[in-house]
Amino acid sequence: MEKYNVYDCSIIELDKHHSDRKGNISVVENGITVPFDVKRVYYLYDVPGGESRGSHAHKELSQLIIAASGSFRVTLDDGNVKRSFILNRPYQGLYVKPGIWRDLDDFSSGAVCMVLASEVYKEDDYIRDYNNFLDFRNIHR
Numbered sequence: 001m002e003k004y005n006v007y008d009c010s011i012i013e014l015d016k017h018h019s020d021r022k023g024n025i026s027v028v029e030n031g032i033t034v035p036f037d038v039k040r041v042y043y044l045y046d047v048p049g050g051e052s053r054g055s056h057a058h059k060e061l062s063q064l065i066i067a068a069s070g071s072f073r074v075t076l077d078d079g080n081v082k083r084s085f086i087l088n089r090p091y092q093g094l095y096v097k098p099g100i101w102r103d104l105d106d107f108s109s110g111a112v113c114m115v116l117a118s119e120v121y122k123e124d125d126y127i128r129d130y131n132n133f134l135d136f137r138n139i140h141r
């Protein structure tokens with residue numbers, strides 16, 4: 001499988017609809033907004049200030065990470081380069097390709113981190129140990 005780096009991961013501007021009614025609607029459509037079919041949606045919330053989440057990579061799964069409410073930071077790491085993104089707009093999604101380590105921190109109070117994933121939940125797809133991640137990436141220090 002192709003090995004992606006952090007520069008292959010980027011913010012996608014989501015469709016945003018205004019109308020005469022108050023408030024906005026953003027839409028994510030398979031194959032249009034995201035180049036994969038969404039098979040699962042989950043969301044993280046009530047993360048206490050100072051806590052971090054993530055700290056893993058996926059072997060095959062792609063994700064679109066959206067700050068549906070509030071803000072948090074996502075740091076992506078391909079084993080060579082780290083890149084941080086502050087997510088704080090519900091109409092932006094961070095497209096994370098497979099094989100990238102991610103750490104999430106700096107959650108604001110009330111933040112909701114919504115994740116649209118290309119695969120169903122499979123623990124086998126996770127790499128939770130950083131040294132195993134470097135092995136997976138064929139990086140030897």
Ligand code: TYD
Binds near residue numbers: 054
């Ligand atoms: P995990 O993905 O490790 O959380 P984080 O977002 O911090 O990376 O998942 C935390 C727990 O939730 C773990 O025990 C697995 C479980 N889980 C599921 O059962 N199904 C899911 O779709 C997800 C994302 C997690």
